[in-house]
Amino acid sequence: MPSHDRVIQRTTPVEQRVEALQAALxxxxxxxxxxxxxxxxLAQEEWIPKNGARVVAKAWVDPAFRARLLAxxxxxxxxxxxxxxxxxxxxxxxxxxxxxxxxxxxxLCSCTAFTIxxxxxxxxxxxxxxxxxxxxxxxxxxxxxxxxxxxxEIRVWDTTADTRYMVLPTQPPxxxxxxxxxxxxxxxxxxxxxxxxL
Ligand SMILES: [Fe+2]
Numbered sequence: 490m491p492s493h494d495r496v497i498q499r500t501t502p503v504e505q506r507v508e509a510l511q512a513a514l515x516x517x518x519x520x521x522x523x524x525x526x527x528x529x530x531l532a533q534e535e536w537i538p539k540n541g542a543r544v545v546a547k548a549w550v551d552p553a554f555r556a557r558l559l560a561x562x563x564x565x566x567x568x569x570x571x572x573x574x575x576x577x578x579x580x581x582x583x584x585x586x587x588x589x590x591x592x593x594x595x596x597l598c599s600c601t602a603f604t605i606x607x608x609x610x611x612x613x614x615x616x617x618x619x620x621x622x623x624x625x626x627x628x629x630x631x632x633x634x635x636x637x638x639x640x641x642e643i644r645v646w647d648t649t650a651d652t653r654y655m656v657l658p659t660q661p662p663x664x665x666x667x668x669x670x671x672x673x674x675x676x677x678x679x680x681x682x683x684x685x686x687l
Contacts, residue, residue, distance in 0.1 A: 538607035540571050541655055542676035546669045548582075549660045558582050562655070566605060573604050578651040580605065583644070583683070590641050591656045592630070592683035594622050595648040602653035606681040613682065623647070633684045656683040 507525075514521035544566055548555040558565040562580030563573060573580055580602055583591035595601070599614040612618050622629045626643045630636075637643065646654050658680040664672060679685035 532608055536603045536608055538676075538678035538681065539673070540566075540569075540604065541602075541606040541678075541681045542673040543569055543669075544571070544605065544655070545657060545676045545681065546672035548657055549672055550669050555657075558657070559584060571605060573602060573653065576651060577602060577604075577653045579653065581646075581652060581654050582657050583646060583654055584657045585659045585683070585686075587659065588641055589644060590630075590635075590637055590683060590686070591644050591646060591654075592622060592626060593646045593648060593654040593656060594619055596620070596623060600648040600650065600653065601682075602655050605653075606655050607678050610678070630684060635685055655681050657681075658687050661687050 511521040511525060544558065547569065548558050554565065554568070557568075559582050562582040563577075565582075566573075566580060583593070585591055593601070594613070595609075596619050599609045601607075601609045601613070603609065618629065623645055626645050627637065630643065648654055658676065660672070661675070664675065675687055677685060677687070680687050
């Protein structure tokens, strides 16, 4: 390749490069543009923490559902019409308590149960979070605004390709008796990753 071509490639904005790639794939009948639009729709509208928030709210008000959720997350979320990709074979739900705080990470890359708790935030993918939350979880949580008393045990769970996690936060006592839809509104993505309490 002549050297001036390489210079042009390096300085072309990423959007133009993506468009060029999509056009090249589309021209070969591979429907890249339609595929990208579908992924964009899924990421913006379908794979959102609101799904997990519904699960948490139901678990708070329905003890039988909560038991099913803790026994088999994948089967329980299906009761709410929520699904995971086939390769997410297990959804393990980790129940917090006043004395236990569960935290999830993916030390290898960025895996989450994204159809349930949403796509991972940028900091979750950072090498700093992935490495430090394992070795010095209490300090990392404190830096993220969650200063836990020493008597709270912190359990860190490393996601794999086929086992995905979500944290079941404890219900704030002042919300006992609220209707399920209102409870779902207070559940955040960070509380289902375990770096925040509600
Ligand atoms: Fe990963």
